[in-house]
Amino acid sequence: SAEVIYGKDLAAEIREEMRQEVARMKQDGIIPGLTVVLIGEDPASQSYVKGKKKASEKVGMKSNLIELPASTSQEELLDLLNDLNKDVGVHGILVQLPLPDHIDEQAVIEAIDPSKDVDGFHPINVGRMMTGEDTFYPCTPYGIMVMLERANITVEGKHVVVVGRSNLVGKPVGQLLLNQNATVTYCHSRTKDLSAHTRQADILIVAAGKAGLIDGSHIKDGAVVIDVGVNRVNDKLTGDVDFDSAAAKASYITPVPKGVGPMTITMLLHNTIKAAKRIEGK
Numbered sequence: 182s183a184e185v186i187y188g189k190d191l192a193a194e195i196r197e198e199m200r201q202e203v204a205r206m207k208q209d210g211i212i213p214g215l216t217v218v219l220i221g222e223d224p225a226s227q228s229y230v231k232g233k234k235k236a237s238e239k240v241g242m243k244s245n246l247i248e249l250p251a252s253t254s255q256e257e258l259l260d261l262l263n264d265l266n267k268d269v270g271v272h273g274i275l276v277q278l279p280l281p282d283h284i285d286e287q288a289v290i291e292a293i294d295p296s297k298d299v300d301g302f303h304p305i306n307v308g309r310m311m312t313g314e315d316t317f318y319p320c321t322p323y324g325i326m327v328m329l330e331r332a333n334i335t336v337e338g339k340h341v342v343v344v345g346r347s348n349l350v351g352k353p354v355g356q357l358l359l360n361q362n363a364t365v366t367y368c369h370s371r372t373k374d375l376s377a378h379t380r381q382a383d384i385l386i387v388a389a390g391k392a393g394l395i396d397g398s399h400i401k402d403g404a405v406v407i408d409v410g411v412n413r414v415n416d417k418l419t420g421d422v423d424f425d426s427a428a429a430k431a432s433y434i435t436p437v438p439k440g441v442g443p444m445t446i447t448m449l450l451h452n453t454i455k456a457a458k459r460i461e462g463k
């Protein structure tokens with residue numbers, strides 16, 4: 182049965198490396214600084230931003246959480262971002278999504294200086310990723326790439342099937358895999374005969390947000406299965422993949438929780454350190 186890739190353990194390893202790197206940067210007078218902006222009081226978002234703040238402080242970075250009421254206008258938010266763009270102590274800016282309905286999410290994403298866009302959502306950075314340039318990659322897709330790399334799973338020449346095509350996960354992870362010379366198939370909610378595609382996968386990435394969408398019958402013997410889904414079922418967190426039947430067939434599999442999730446914040450820290458180095462010219 183499959184070897185389990187624990188993102189949680191990999192993340193701890195990488196964060197220790199980062200802690201040492203941040204300590205070296207401090208000796209050069211640079212403290213990477215992340216500012217997170219949260220609008221409103223959505224409990225899930227509040228818990229995400231607290232996790233991001235805690236993780237950045239643990240590696241020695243400076244972190245600042247700006248919490249604003251749900252009534253904040255788009256203009257006020259854009260003004261704030263303009264100030265943060267100019268603030269030399271701020272290397273990374275992240276606006277926690279989703280935003281209240283009266284604020285245009287795309288306008289906010291585009292108002293962040295691309296050189297401080299540690300989420301990698303600005304169209305300039307999305308475009309650079311597409312053309313294969315070095316840039317800030319979105320954290321969940323990038324975390325998946327680093328997981329594969331650290332587990333010594335080669336991507337080149339492999340048939341990768343991605344289930345899900347969101348701008349947040351599915352689309353960018355497929356692009357990063359293509360950049361590494363994989364053959365990429367995207368499946369989504371209108372795909373006909375999903376399992377005919379998924380059974381072809383050497384590497385199957387599932388990011389649909391549907392508990393139990395994929396089970397052992399969808400998987401080729403020896404495939405690598407990366408489960409990005411996070412679903413709450415009967416008050417328990419579960420992925421999109423039925424773990425037991427999939428693990429019986431796969432060569433490698435990621436669990437939920439303790440899989441992809443912890444890698445996401447880790448790559449946010451990575452991007453913030455990278456932003457700090459670039460801005461400070463190191």
Ligand code: NAD
Nearest residue numbers: 321345346347350369370388389390409410411441442445
């Ligand atoms: P989304 O809702 O924006 O996109 C879901 C995608 O799945 C869509 O492209 C849709 O076409 C596809 N899909 C839905 N039902 C399908 C079906 N029956 N068959 C095939 N495709 C189907 O979601 P998202 O933001 O991309 O997130 C996907 C999942 O990943 C969610 O469970 C989310 O919570 C999770 N997620 C986890 C992390 C993490 O760090 N672990 C980060 C982001 C998202």
